Amino acid sequence: MEQMSLFDYQEHESPLASRVRPADLDEFVGQEHLVGKGKILRQLIDQDKIPSMIFWGPPGVGKTTLASIIAAKTRASFVNFSAVTSGIKEIKEVMARAEEGRRSGLRTLVFVDEIHRFNKAQQDAFLPFVEKGSIILIGATTENPSFEINAALLSRCKVFVLKALTADDMVKLLKRAISSPKGLGYLNIEISEELLWMIAEFADGDARTALNTLEMAVINGEIRPDKTVVTKEILEQCISKKSLLYDKKGEEHYNLISALHKSMRNSDPDAAVYWLARMLEAGEDPLYIARRLIRFASEDVGMADPQALPLAVAAYQASHFLGMPECNLNLAQTVIYLSLAPRSNSVYRAYEEAKQDALTMLSEPVPLVIRNAPTGLMKELHYGEGYIYAHDTEEKIAHMQCLPDALAGRTYYRPAREGQESRAADRLEEIRRFRAKEEDG
Numbered sequence: 001m002e003q004m005s006l007f008d009y010q011e012h013e014s015p016l017a018s019r020v021r022p023a024d025l026d027e028f029v030g031q032e033h034l035v036g037k038g039k040i041l042r043q044l045i046d047q048d049k050i051p052s053m054i055f056w057g058p059p060g061v062g063k064t065t066l067a068s069i070i071a072a073k074t075r076a077s078f079v080n081f082s083a084v085t086s087g088i089k090e091i092k093e094v095m096a097r098a099e100e101g102r103r104s105g106l107r108t109l110v111f112v113d114e115i116h117r118f119n120k121a122q123q124d125a126f127l128p129f130v131e132k133g134s135i136i137l138i139g140a141t142t143e144n145p146s147f148e149i150n151a152a153l154l155s156r157c158k159v160f161v162l163k164a165l166t167a168d169d170m171v172k173l174l175k176r177a178i179s180s181p182k183g184l185g186y187l188n189i190e191i192s193e194e195l196l197w198m199i200a201e202f203a204d205g206d207a208r209t210a211l212n213t214l215e216m217a218v219i220n221g222e223i224r225p226d227k228t229v230v231t232k233e234i235l236e237q238c239i240s241k242k243s244l245l246y247d248k249k250g251e252e253h254y255n256l257i258s259a260l261h262k263s264m265r266n267s268d269p270d271a272a273v274y275w276l277a278r279m280l281e282a283g284e285d286p287l288y289i290a291r292r293l294i295r296f297a298s299e300d301v302g303m304a305d306p307q308a309l310p311l312a313v314a315a316y317q318a319s320h321f322l323g324m325p326e327c328n329l330n331l332a333q334t335v336i337y338l339s340l341a342p343r344s345n346s347v348y349r350a351y352e353e354a355k356q357d358a359l360t361m362l363s364e365p366v367p368l369v370i371r372n373a374p375t376g377l378m379k380e381l382h383y384g385e386g387y388i389y390a391h392d393t394e395e396k397i398a399h400m401q402c403l404p405d406a407l408a409g410r411t412y413y414r415p416a417r418e419g420q421e422s423r424a425a426d427r428l429e430e431i432r433r434f435r436a437k438e439e440d441g
Helices: 006-012 040-046 064-075 088-103 120-133 166-179 191-203 207-220 232-238 250-264 270-281 286-304 308-322 328-338 346-360 377-382 421-440
Strands: 053-055 077-082 108-113 135-141 156-161
Touching: 040 064, 040 421, 053 064, 064 077, 064 135, 077 088, 077 166, 077 377, 088 108, 088 120, 120 135, 135 191, 135 308, 166 207, 166 286, 191 207, 191 232, 250 270, 250 286, 250 328, 270 286, 286 308, 286 346, 286 421
Parallel strands: 053 135, 053 156, 077 108, 108 135
Antiparallel strands: none
């Protein structure tokens, strides 16, 4: 077989991912839970009953491809919008043409990539045309549509969640790209199964990344008289540094900090350190993580280990002094400490219960006995009357009611018996026994 040259390769200069884009559902890889035989989206497509919808999922899982397949299957005019480059003017022009088409019996499928980047006014521009059925709107987003898409528009769209492709899906996709005449089939490529799995794992569920990596490896492969050989060394050069950056304001940001917090709460230092590393190596602000650790120290450890809070504050200060990458160990030390510390959420529960009473009983007066009386008039009004300075008593406890009358006797703080909080529990029992004795006396 005659080997193709790089000059021949340049004739296929459009990206590999575009050339091998599936034309129908039989070629589509992944999302079996939606487009597998008998699944809901597959049935809607086969029955030509496509509603307006939102595809929510990570990059490179086939959102755009699926929209184009739907358009072809339903014989609708396909309009591809980009939320990055399109404004209200462009939206209105397309909507006007779609309305004309509707009167002629033609359907228009409008695909909006990154719909979450449209502002409220831009999203609202679609609403009347979706309601009238002038267009079938398919929006694609990597962000949670509950937060990023107007409620009115979202209520008129069905949301389908697309999942990251599995490694098996990815290898299948790569093999098809190698053999397809539209892809790399015009070349005689030698690449081992092991290297295909390396690409699949590197891509981490993103088909576009996988295909781009394969294409780069082939372009840089060893050209021999009869074939192009992709070696492990060549592939490792192409994937030498995987980008871990993510949108610090996006959903993944909150997913990762949630994973860190819940791993520490579950006393799993290994998982906690992993999620910490994921965030730091992705470029997360170490001070943001440190602030969350300070919160955790009071919310989840609390009085069970009072040293957790100053340690977390020290980690914040160390992160501020050193910055990345040096502060990574300060944060890792604190994460491990907090993961292994005894657990108590009694501080958190005490505040939450007190907050509910504070919000619903805003007008409860401060008892006169504990009011300050800096003026004569206030003294005449009995401010501070009967106040007892606790340090003057033998027990260092004064017999006074400090809660409003409507809340007298209310208990918020219920100490756990974990770690050092058992000492606080013993002390609180002594205090309550003393007060009960005073009341009986």
